[in-house]
Amino acid sequence: EAGVAQSPRYKIIEKRQSVAFWCNPISGHATLYWYQQILGQGPKLLIQFQNNGVVDDSQLPKDRFSAERLKGVDSTLKIQPAKLEDSAVYLCASSLAGAAYEQYFGPGTRLTVT
Amino acid sequence: SQQGEEDPQALSIQEGENATMNCSYKTSINNLQWYRQNSGRGLVHLILIRSNEREKHSGRLRVTLDTSKKSSSLLITASRAADTASYFCATDDVSNYQLIWGAGTKLIIKP
Numbered sequence: 001e002a003g004v005a006q007s008p009r010y011k012i013i014e015k016r017q018s019v020a021f022w023c024n025p026i027s028g029h030a031t032l033y034w035y036q037q038i039l040g041q042g043p044k045l046l047i048q049f050q051n052n053g054v055v056d057d058s059q060l061p062k063d064r065f066s067a068e069r070l071k072g073v074d075s076t077l078k079i080q081p082a083k084l085e086d087s088a089v090y091l092c093a094s095s096l097a098g099a100a101y102e103q104y105f106g107p108g109t110r111l112t113v114t
Numbered sequence: 115s116q117q118g119e120e121d122p123q124a125l126s127i128q129e130g131e132n133a134t135m136n137c138s139y140k141t142s143i144n145n146l147q148w149y150r151q152n153s154g155r156g157l158v159h160l161i162l163i164r165s166n167e168r169e170k171h172s173g174r175l176r177v178t179l180d181t182s183k184k185s186s187s188l189l190i191t192a193s194r195a196a197d198t199a200s201y202f203c204a205t206d207d208v209s210n211y212q213l214i215w216g217a218g219t220k221l222i223i224k225p
Binding site: 042044091100105108 | 145149156157158162206212213215216218
């Protein structure tokens with residue numbers, strides 16, 4: 001079974017630039033998550049999709065972050081414009097159907113904003 | 115917001131010893147999950163325990179859950195160097211079905 005795929009693995013941008021991350025979840029998984037993880041901290045949920053609908057985006061900074069999940073499969077997370085404090089690892093995870101099931105994580109994208 | 119709190123924040127033991135980590139949470143939950151994160155394999159699911167379960171085993175892992183105290187513990191027996199990682203608990207809040215994560219325990223196994 002193929003795991004969760006993410007790209008790119010690393011990205012360095014200057015503040016005020018824009019950046020996009022891509023995630024392909026495990027086939028058949030209805031729920032897709034985007035997390036932000038700052039060094040030394042636990043993952044912080046940014047947005048949760050159930051199929052192609054948003055379940056929770058309460059912690060997504062909507063003035064600069066946006067996410068979509070087209071056709072309930074792949075997803076993209078965008079930051080525009082980036083700030084220094086956005087430097088973090090962005091993790092994508094998927095699960096069969098919500099928080100009652102284990103989550104499978106991708107390798108993450110390490111973003112550095114200079 | 116993060117409701118799970120792992121204790122201790124860091125733990126260093128000799129290879130072969132047992133490691134115990136604790137997680138406390140604040141709200142009523144459906145289940146509690148433990149994950150491991152190391153640089154080589156990223157975040158990996160270890161075990162899920164439901165609110166009506168008190169103990170669960172998986173290989174060298176033993177998880178207990180006490181819903182009256184809103185706490186869980188993860189025991190790793192006969193530790194190995196490969197167990198060096200950060201361990202996180204995540205709780206599934208009954209009110210919003212959101213998985214909420216703690217800050218993690220950093221475990222170092224000394225050879």
